[in-house]
Amino acid sequence: MRGKERVLEAVEKGEVGGKAATSDVERISEILSYPIARMIVSTVSDRYLVGRYALGEAMLLEKRLLEDTEQNLSTISEELGVQLEREDKDYLIHFTTFLTATSTIRAKEWKLVNQEVFKGEVKVSRDRLARILRQMLFDKISSELPLEVNDDILETFGEAGKQLSRMLQSKRKEFTSGDMGPVDDASFPPCMKTILTMIRNGENVPHTARFAITAFLHALGMDSEAIIKSFSTAPDFDPSKSEYQVKHIVGEISGTEYTPPECSTMKSYGICYSPDSVCEGDWMTHPLKYYRWKRRKGKSSGKRPPHPDKALKGGDVGGKDKEDKKDVKKGKRDR
Numbered sequence: 607m608r609g610k611e612r613v614l615e616a617v618e619k620g621e622v623g624g625k626a627a628t629s630d631v632e633r634i635s636e637i638l639s640y641p642i643a644r645m646i647v648s649t650v651s652d653r654y655l656v657g658r659y660a661l662g663e664a665m666l667l668e669k670r671l672l673e674d675t676e677q678n679l680s681t682i683s684e685e686l687g688v689q690l691e692r693e694d695k696d697y698l699i700h701f702t703t704f705l706t707a708t709s710t711i712r713a714k715e716w717k718l719v720n721q722e723v724f725k726g727e728v729k730v731s732r733d734r735l736a737r738i739l740r741q742m743l744f745d746k747i748s749s750e751l752p753l754e755v756n757d758d759i760l761e762t763f764g765e766a767g768k769q770l771s772r773m774l775q776s777k778r779k780e781f782t783s784g785d786m787g788p789v790d791d792a793s794f795p796p797c798m799k800t801i802l803t804m805i806r807n808g809e810n811v812p813h814t815a816r817f818a819i820t821a822f823l824h825a826l827g828m829d830s831e832a833i834i835k836s837f838s839t840a841p842d843f844d845p846s847k848s849e850y851q852v853k854h855i856v857g858e859i860s861g862t863e864y865t866p867p868e869c870s871t872m873k874s875y876g877i878c879y880s881p882d883s884v885c886e887g888d889w890m891t892h893p894l895k896y897y898r899w900k901r902r903k904g905k906s907s908g909k910r911p912p913h914p915d916k917a918l919k920g921g922d923v924g925g926k927d928k929e930d931k932k933d934v935k936k937g938k939r940d941r
């Protein structure tokens with residue numbers, strides 16, 4: 607079933623593979639598979655799955671938009687609520703649309719001050735327009751799903767949903783099981799170090815980044831109290847708000863323990879801050895993989911991880927890793 611395949615591809619690879627339809631039957635099957643995939647995701651009703659699926663569809667859209675006809679580009683833009691105007695080879699979109707779609711992208715070249723703006727319209731290339739529409743689709747699917755499902759839908763797609771649930775469970779295990787030992791903040795990947803520093807400095811941190819760091823710290827074995835404490839040096843620290851958010855993510859309120867997003871999702875959210883040379887490896891697909899690798903490396907080079915009481919204190923998110931500390935100090939957060 608192509609609908610199920612779409613979801614599986616999104617979960618496994620972070621991208622739905624586009625099928626080039628060679629007949630009307632295939633074309634219709636491809637069109638129908640989208641609402642079916644949405645129903646399958648809705649039978650599971652899991653935020654991680656929704657995010658992963660939304661990302662997979664958004665990545666496919668971006669790829670298609672780069673090759674698609676002008677007509678399709680404007681139709682899709684319209685469907686996503688983006689009014690377009692052509693300006694030679696580029697496009698003009700309203701600055702509010704630009705700001706909304708790029709609010710999670712921190713790279714300097716995406717800042718509004720670095721854009722050409724004419725009478726409230728921002729000039730963007732086709733590549734950038736595709737990136738913006740990818741973000742809009744991601745936001746749209748994330749906010750729409752899960753849909754309400756009735757018994758008929760559960761009966762039809764329940765088996766596919768169960769298979770997905772099992773797959774998600776094993777993915778969760780991959781990133782939550784195993785004794786990681788005392789938390790070693792010197793082994794944090796650059797994204798997590800940066801997010802922690804931003805929170806502690808009281809900077810405006812996107813919701814996705816707060817989610818990622820909380821789930822990451824929880825996966826390392828920290829309980830909600832310790833996580834809340836690690837955020838508490840922020841000038842704008844609000845204990846009750848933090849408590850609710852953290853307890854929700856670690857499963858104390860929601861009953862669902864969330865795992866930190868994979869690197870591909872972090873990139874899509876625009877929160878893969880300051881990736882370093884370790885991040886360039888093909889095998890680097892998850893911030894927890896980075897952490898485990900760095901810890902092993904630290905141990906084999908004779909460095910001992912800090913005592914748990916020393917971990918995560920104050921603003922020393924760089925720990926003993928001078929290179930990484932330098933990056934954080936320089937504020938290199940752009941991708």
Ligand code: SF4
Nearest residue numbers: 795797869872878885
């Ligand atoms: S590549 Fe992965 S581990 Fe490295 S900074 Fe980006 S999200 Fe973090």
